[in-house]
Amino acid sequence: MEPTQTTDLPSTGLSPALVAIALGAGGVTIAVGWHAHGEVRADLATERDLHGEDFVGSSVCRRCHEDHHESWARTHHRRMTQAVSEEAVVGAFDGSELEYRGWTATMARDGDDFVVSVADANGSPVTRDRVAMTIGSRRIQQYVAERDGVFVRLPVAWHIEEGRWMHMNGAFLTPDPTEGADFERHVTRWNDNCVFCHNVGPNPGLRDGPDGPRFETEVAELGIACEACHGPGAEHVSNNRNPIRRYALHLGDDRDPTVVNPDRLDANRSADVCGRCHGQRKTADVRPFLRRGDPFVPGDDLARFSEPLWRDTELNGEAIFAARFWPSGTPRLTAYEYQGWLQSPCTQEGELSCTTCHGMHGADPEGQVRESAIHEGRLGDGACIDCHEGPGTDDHGAHDFAVACVDCHMPRVVYGVVAAHRSHRVSEPAVRDTQGRAPVHGEPNACLLCHLDWGEDWGERALFGGDPVERAVVAAAWGRSSAVDEATARGHLLEAMASDPYPAVRRIAFRALRARIDDAPAWITFDPTGGERERRAQVAALAAETEHVPVDAERVGALRANAETLAIEIGE
Amino acid sequence: MSEAEDIEQREVRASLRLGWSWLLLGACAGVVLETLHGFKIGPYLDDELTRLLLTLAHAHAVGLALVVLVYAVAGAPLMARRWPGHLLRASSLLVPLGFGLGAIGHPEGDPSLPILLVPVGALLLLVGLTAIAHAAFRST
Structure with a gap:
């Protein structure tokens, strides 16, 4: 075959046309980009009402926020509620038995199911429940099963730190039963209790039926996931498919109005995000909560929907919550941290918020204390020294740096989950x-x-x-x-x-x-x-x-x- | 030497030089990436997007270097103009560089701004390939 001749090759003849096309394409791209950028600017400047917005779930958030997803996934918040699975269940369902005042609970597998069977003091079977969900992953893990169309918390739990089963009667501050086992004393309905604070977008779905009330309970996601703190994300996800919008956010200081960043909220609104669950509260009319779910969306003023419980808060004319507080009014049970925060002088006179010390991302997964709140190895000191000069500079006696700020100013005077915890009322x-x-x-x-x-x-x-x-x-x-x-x-x-x-x-x-x-x-x-x-x-x-x-x-x-x-x- | 021969020679020389050099660099980048994997280097392994972008940079560098070499052998003799070759060579640089530089200091979930080199390079590549294909049809 003869080699290809190049001497008489024609010009491609395309150069002017291609240049024109390229220039045209470039011009169109710039024009479209400029127009899109203008739309993005307008979009970012438009405030949103996230109430009623759809949830997308943390797996969708992960597509863009892998680091934040990973850091959140390490926390116990993620595992607060989980559908039953080999990975979720940490208790020993290997035929283990728990004896409690003559009654026996047996935890075993039945195929893929995790089953809790209870026999009374005579050995007669009383209940047999298939676990549907788990609650908790740090200190104790509780189990939820379906009974008669509702979900209930079962009477036994796995004590994770001790590696053994315990009866829930031993988790509450109540004396031993005077007689018998009172085995089901703390079997409570999940649908209108636990559901509110242990999941994203909870809606008990209380309905009136011919046979009495029933529940059509729904949650956007089991556990405390992204949208519990950042709000429902459907529009955020949809709008940020646009790369121009994303890069406008990456490169600028604009706030994305389709999502809530608690770090960008003021101290009060930021604390409200946590306070929804870390501050027991009551509402004037609980029925809308039970029928349609909690209307609070991160960024809201929590007081719009509910008020925190205090020592003197009355229900039906009785101060039934008084025992949950010390005589000084300081909360003494967990899940009242918000009240302690409200009572703190650092809140009233300063800018203290939950996120001053705690973080959901990048913090120690156990106490979720931010690195910035740790100073020379002492937990919490890092947050205090921003405003206070610290030990050694005023009347701190001989302690100096021997103890952390929180040891004296946030003492462990709070009970919860069979342990003593720090008060969140900063005090002297x-x-x-x-x-x-x-x-x-x-x-x-x-x-x-x-x-x-x-x-x-x-x-x-x-x-x-x-x-x-x-x-x-x-x-x-x-x-x-x-x-x-x-x-x-x-x-x-x-x-x-x-x-x-x-x-x-x-x-x-x-x-x-x-x-x-x-x-x-x-x-x-x-x-x-x-x-x-x-x-x-x-x-x-x-x-x-x-x-x-x-x-x-x-x-x-x-x-x-x-x-x-x-x-x-x-x-x- | 005719003008066409001169163009061909210059095209072949430029493409061979760039192609082999870029292939060498792309292969070296591959060895570096394999080393990062082999020694389980955290900052590389922990960032999935960085890993993806660097892998794409490596793959495109090697792949486009081969395209440039193929052009030197089978494309340049067809061409009466140099600009399609320029576009091809430029794209072989821009696309891998866009991926590679986009991995540096990127925000969460997106490459950093140099990633814009990728669509520009892709456009140049398509235009260049179109011109070369067109020349192939018109060649005797």
Whole structure:
């Protein structure tokens, strides 16, 4: 074959036409882009009402916000509610049994199903439930099953930190049942309770039917996902398919009005996003909530729809929430952090918001404390030193940097999920209250929670003579304090485990004791919800293995006689 | 030497130089990416978009370098003008560079602004290929 001849090749003849086409295409592109940019500017300047907007779900958000999705996915918020699956369930459904006051719950698999079967004291089957959803992934995991057309929380839960089953009666601040097991006492309906704060876009869907009320419950997404804090995202997703809009947002400082960024809200509106669930509240008329769902959308003023519960809040003429607060008005149960925040001088006189310390993205997944709120390893200090000069510069005694700001100004005086938590009312402990005989039946002084032997043995008097919340938070303090003798602390905790009438307090005391024993060896076992005889035998066995200073039984008896009995049905 | 021969020689020379050089760089980039994978380098592996963009940059660099080399052998002899070759070579640079530079400091979910080089390069590529295809039809 002859090589291709190039000498007489014609010109392509296309150059002028192609140049014209290219120029035309470029011109059209610029014109269209300019027009689109103008539309984007107008779009970004138009405020939106996100009420009634559709939700899209976190998997759609992930397409563009992979980093934020990943950081959120590490949090326990994501796993607050999950459809049952191998991945979601952490409890041992391997035929494990939980004995509770003669009744037995058996947790086992039936094919792909996770089943909880309960037999009464005679061994007769009582219930058999197939788990539909899980709630929680940090401290305890609860299980939800469908019964008669509604979802209910089952009476047993898996204690994640302890790796064993527990009865829900032991999660509330209530005494042991006076007789029998009262096994189903805390079996509560999910559709109009848990659903509100543990999911995105909750709607109980209460309907009137010929046979009475029924529920057509819907949620946009199980768990606390993107749109719980950023609002429903359908328009945001739709509009941001336009790359010009996206790059206008990337390269400019404009706020996207189709979505809410809590970091861009003012401190009050930002806190309202969290306060919707972290601040128990009531509304003048709950029926619209039950029929159509919670109308709050991030960015709203929470007060438009509800008001926080306070110590003196009345329902049907009774201040039934008083027990959830210390006499000072400070909340003493979890899920009241919003109230504590409202009461804080840093809120009233400053710009403190939840996001000052906490973040859903990039923070430690356990406490969700932002890196910026940690200073030289001390949790919370980073947030305080922005406004306050800190220890060593004023009257902080000898503590200086030995303790973190939050140890004194946000003491652990709050009960929840069988543990003691920090108060979110930023306060100043009165050192003078630690002198002389410090009172019990009041909000524990932060100094005394460490110096338990001050205030004329306040720690002992509060542990055995306080009300249930006081006993719970003081039991935790006996496990934590570095200002008391180890053996004395163990003696007090062993006694609380043996004789406190509240299983939740006994469990906290047990966990506090474990914290007092190096490496928590295998012989440390104790069933806080067991019968008194078994409990005392277990405590005696523990006492025999543990160096401790026994408490004065007569003194404890006298203190117990003055202890307040009080049942607080929430705080699980 | 006729003008056509001169054009062809210059086209062949330019395309061979760029093609082989770019193929070498593209291959080196591939080795770098494989090394990042092999040693599990977090900043590369953790950012899915960066990984995608760098992979696209590598693939387009190699792929377009081969196209330029094919042009040197089978396209340049057909051409009476140099501009289609210029477009082809320019696009072989712009597209990989757009992907590669778009990976640097990109916002979440989108490449950074140099990604605009990609559609520009793609347009040049299409125009150049159209001209070459047209020349192929008109050649004897």
